[in-house]
């Protein structure tokens with residue numbers, strides 16, 4: 001344990017050395033500020049690191065992660081990140097990235113009582129209910145699990161589009177695209193679900209806000 005912990009600090013120093021060697025201005029440039037073109041909303045899972053997957057550097061991705069990459073419309077943490085990313089940083093893209101083998105989604109398929117987290121998982125169960133006919137029709141449990149991961153990402157992209165923050169940006173003519181991805185733990189590849197929205201006109205009428 002101590003070995004692992006000490007190694008983290010050593011790694012940090014090594015990383016700084018390498019960065020400065022390759023680009024002496026690396027840190028002084030970043031210290032001046034950030035203007036990332038992308039907001040990433042991903043799962044907290046340790047196997048899904050936003051920068052590494054996308055080949056991006058510090059300064060390029062604003063990141064929000066939680067269990068099962070959820071966009072919960074009353075989550076102040078998510079809303080604060082979203083507001084800052086859209087209205088201050090003016091990101092041009094938001095990617096909701098889920099992943100196969102997601103423990104949160106798996107838990108939502110089952111009935112185990114885990115603890116406080118049950119109440120977070122509840123949101124994912126709501127997604128199951130919305131897609132119950134399609135999901136229940138998939139007999140193979142692992143295939144059903146994979147599809148549940150995908151429809152969960154789709155619903156989170158919709159939930160982003162429904163927020164007042166995103167709708168307001170669109171009404172103001174801000175260039176803002178939202179996308180849904182699923183990352184494969186098995187081979188590292190991303191599947192683009194091709195749910196790409198840049199206006200609120202595809203939202204069901206009841207969600208469309210007259211800004």
Ligand code: CO
Pocket residue numbers: 043044045067068069099101102103104105
């Ligand atoms: Co996950």
